Amino acid sequence: MEIEIRRSSEWKEGFAERLEQRRPWDNWTLYQLCYEAEQAKLIPEFHGLQCPRHLPNLTAYPHQLEAAETVIERMNGKAILADEVGLGKTIEAGLILKEYLIRGVVKKALILAPASLTNQWLAELNTKFHIPAMAYNKKYNLDHCPIVVTSIDMAKRSPHREAISAQEYDLVIIDEAHKLKNPKTKNYEFVQQMKKKFCLLLTATPIQNDVFELFNLISLLKPGHLGNLETFQRVFSASKHHVEEDEFLRELIQQVMVRNSRDDTGITWTNRHVRILPAVFSADEREVYNHVSNLPVGDSFTRLTLQRELCSSPLAAVMTLEKIAKETGDPDIRHEMEQLLLKLTQSGIHAKAKMTAELIRKAGDKVIVFTEYRATQVYLQAYFHQQGITSVLFNGKFNKNKREWMKQLFQQKAQVLIATESGSEGLNLQFCHHVVNYDLPWNPMKLEQRIGRVHRLGQTEDVHIYNLAVQETVEDQMVELLEKKLGVFEQVVGELDDILTDSKRSIS
C-alpha cells in the first residue's frame, strides 16, 4: 500500500538556523518538560481512553468505559447515551468530557441538567473527574468559565440565553434529554440553535410515547441523519413488516445511540420481580365509577380525568367534582355532583389503598409508593397513619433541602415514602427494595424511571415492583396501551428490563 506521509519542515528550518548560530538554543529543562508533556498527551492505541490513567481515584465499570469509547471512536462525539436507569450515564458523560479535555479538542463545555440535579453534576465533575465545573451565575463573565453547569429552564431565558449563546461551546451535555422530545417547545428550539461541535443527550428513555420522539432527539444531534420526517415515517412503518428495513433503522440508530441494558453490563444484578395486581372496586365504589362514566356533562377529557382519579382515591376526585358543581349553570348537574360527593365520602377505604397497606405489611420493609395525585398522597398518608404505618411525602413542590430531608427521614425513620414522579429524578434509594406503582402513568418510561430510583448500581437485594390496576376500569386500558408502547420501544431502541410484568421469556 502506498502511504502518503505528511510532515512539516518547520522544525528543520529552525534547527538549521540554530546551527548557523542565527538564533539561540533553548533550555534543557524546558526541553525535558516538553518531551514529558508529549508523552503524557500521547494516544498510544486506536482503542481506549486516556483519561482513566489521569483519574486514579475513579473506578468506572467496563460498560461505562466502553460507552465513552464508542462515543469518541465511533460516533465522533455526537450521541444519545441511553443506558437503562441507574447504570451511570453521568459517569459516561464525565469520561467523555474528560477525554476530550485531555486531548485538547474541547476547551469549553456546557452542561444542561434539571435544576434539582445541577449540584449533583457539579459535585461529580469536581470530585470524581477533577473537572472544575462552575454553576452558572449571571454575574460571572462566561469567557472565564470553561465548564458551566446550569438548568435548561434558566439557560433559555433572557438575559442568560444571550450570554450563553454568545459563547462557543465545543461540547454540550444535556441530562434528562427526553424532556426535549417536542420540537415545538422553547427548550428544543434553544438547544437546536446552539452551536455544538460535540453533543451528548442523556436519557434512559429516548422513546416515551412514540418513535418520533427519538427522531426529534436524533435531529438535534445530526439534522438529516434520519432523512426528513416523511422518509423516517415511511421507513419506520415499513420496518414493522420487513426485517431488512428494521435492520437499517436499528443500524442507523446505533450510529448515534449507546444503550446498555442491565444484562449487558456484566455486573450481577439483583432480580426484578414485577407483577400487575388487579384491585376490585367495592359495590359503592363501582356505583360511583359507573355513574361518572355515564355523566352527560363535561368533555371526554374531564370524564377520563375523573375516572382516573376515582381509580386513585376519593380525595383525588373531590376537587374535580367540586369544580364541575361550581362552574355549571345547570341546577340538575349541580345536584348530581353533590350526590356523587356524598356517595364518595361514604364509599369507605379505597380498594387500592387497602391493598397497598396489605403489601406494605407483607413486605415488612421500606416501600416507595408512587401516585399521580398529590391529593392521593395526603389520603394515603392519613390512612397509613391510621393503620400504624409511618410514611413521609415527597413531591416536586418541595425545594432541594426539603427533598434531602425527606429522603433522610425515609431512610432513617419512616417505612414508606409516598411520592409523585416530579422531583424524583436522580433520587438514589438503593436501601429500598419495594416499589408500588399505585397509579399507572400513560408513559411506560415513567415507570422505568420510578423503578430506577431503587433498581440501580449499588442495589444489593432483589427488587419487587407492584403495579396496581383496578379491574374493569380505565386502568385496564392503560395497561394495554403501556404494553403497546413498550413494544415500539423494544423494536427500535432495544430490549428493556421488565416494567409491567415479568417478561414473556420466563413464562414460555
Place this chain on the structure above:
Amino acid sequence: MNEQRIHQYIRQFFEENECRVVDAGGQLTVQLTAAMDKRLMNRPYYWSYIESIGAEPRPAELTMITDPKLFSGDMPGERIHFGSPRLHQLFDVTKEQGAYVQLYEKPAAGQTAQVTLTPWLGMNCKVTYASDRTKESLYSLGMNLMNGAVIDGFQPTVRELDLTAAIPANTYYLPYIIHPNNAVGRLEDLLDRVIREDDHAWMGEAAQRRVRDLRVLDYFYADDEEVPESYESERQAIEEQYAVSVSVEVINGGLFYLHSGLVKNRSGG
C-alpha cells in the same frame, strides 16, 4: 500525569521562565514577567496601551490550584487538572521554548585527564495515524554524527546524564563528520521505512466502516427523487470522519556532545 507531577511541572515551567513562584502546596501563585503575561494572559490591548503611553507595566499574578481536594471550595484561583485549557497552554508554550538544544556532558567528578565528547543528533518525533480513530507513537532517535550509528530511546538515556549548555572545562569535542542537517534527513528516512513496514490494517478497517455508514445513508435517501441538502452534509461528514492520514511531527531535538557510550536499546519512548 498525576496531580503532584502537574504541580511540579507548572512550578518548573515558571521558574525556568524567571517568574517568582510561591508554592503553598496544592496551590501556586506566580508573579508573571511581562514576557509571560504577553504570552499567556491574552490581553494585547493592555500591552499596546501601556507601551504606547510608556507607562510602567504591571504584569498579572496568576494563582493556580492543583489539588483536586481544593477544587470545590471558594478559594480563588484557576483549577488546574490534566485537561484544563491553562495546562494545555503551558504545554504549547513549552513546546516553543524547548524545541532545540545544544548540550555537553560534564566529565565525571574527579576526572583529571581531558575527556573527548562525541557529537550526537537527538530527535524526538511523534507519528500519528488518524482516521475516525487515532494512534500516536513517540520515537526518540539518536544518531552518532561520527559513524552514523542510530539508537532508539535516546531521550530516556540522555536524561540520566549530567548535561550543560556551556562547554565544560577539561573536555574536547570532536567536530561532526555527518552534518546534522543530513542526519535529520537520514533519521526521517529511517522513520519513513519504519512507518511503511508497519501494519496498516487500520486503514482498511476505517474504509470498511466508511462504506457501511455510506450504505446506510444511501438506503435512507434511496427513494428521494431529489437529493436534499442534508444528504450532502451527512455524506460530507462521513467522508471527513473516515479520511485516513499519516503524519510525522518533530517534537524537539538537538546536538548532544557525550562521553558516555550509548548502548543500542529498543526500550522506545
